[in-house]
Amino acid sequence: IASGVIAPKAAWPWQASLQYDNIHQCGATLISNTWLVTAAHCFQKYKNPHQWTVSFGTKINPPLMKRNVRRFIIHEKYRSAAREYDIAVVQVSSRVTFSDDIRQICLPEASASFQPNLTVHITGFGALYYGGESQNDLREARVKIISDDVCKQPQVYGNDIKPGMFCAGYMEGIYDACRGDAGGPLVTRDLKDTWYLIGIVSWGDNCGQKDKPGVYTQVTYYRNWIASKTGI
Structure with missing residues (x-):
């Protein structure tokens, strides 16, 4: 992370x-x-x-x-x-x-939807920077869901964002998943304090770069x- x-x-x-x-x-x-x-x-x-x-x-x-x-x-x-x-x-x-x-963790209903700008959490044992090593201690970061409109801009990921994917992070970079975090959770909690798995760390360009947020497999889609x- x-x-x-x-x-x-x-x-x-x-x-x-x-x-x-x-x-x-x-x-x-x-x-x-x-x-x-x-x-x-x-x-x-x-x-x-x-x-x-x-x-x-x-x-x-x-x-x-x-x-x-x-x-x-x-x-x-x-x-x-x-x-x-x-x-x-x-x-x-x-x-x-x-x-x-x-x-x-709980799984959301297939019909659930999660809005852009929602604050979500990512965790993992992956590298701290691009090219780094996996870590022995679990790390966490807070990121925000980014709308498809933003993520499909040509300078971001363009047509690489397909159904069943979504982006999360910040357009300015910094906080992101990295190598070794793949497969891990992106989670949020509801008003009753129940945690839900809404994303799976999938891919991204580098780690924490400007205009290159993390891309996640959308759990509701699957x-x-x-x-x-x-x-x-």
Whole structure:
């Protein structure tokens, strides 16, 4: 997370680290005691589920809890050359035990909508700047949803913004997701203090650059797909 701060313990209990051969690759978000949601592009290189693990807690080492991956399901329409359909669900081999530090987040209804300028939160173990290394401590930052009208301007991302994507951050840059944050959560809370997963860190140009905000997979757009794969 570019310009983020270290997250307090138990602040984001649904955040997970997806690891291949015990090395952090991506973030993921716990949506039940057996399923997580992440980005499809996380599995581009490494296809064997048995070498993936998921760890929980605000530190990668030592983790609060670890689970093996039983399987992952990548969206059928995902193609690595494009950035569309960048969503996958991950099933762990044994149930996660919930505690103050580890629990699921709610998914919004498919019909829910979230307005531009809404303040949302991103978290992750990713780099602090473009080209940097992943971090052992979870970091957090506050960003704002950016309207499609703004994000589709030619100097921003133009026609690269497709249905099922949205932008968040600031046009002046600074606060952003970065490499290693991909697959992780963008969340907001409602008036009743319930937290919802509304975005999945997907792509962006560099980290925290002017006119290049982060681009996120829109959870409501894929809500029915998630339900069809996980029953959630």
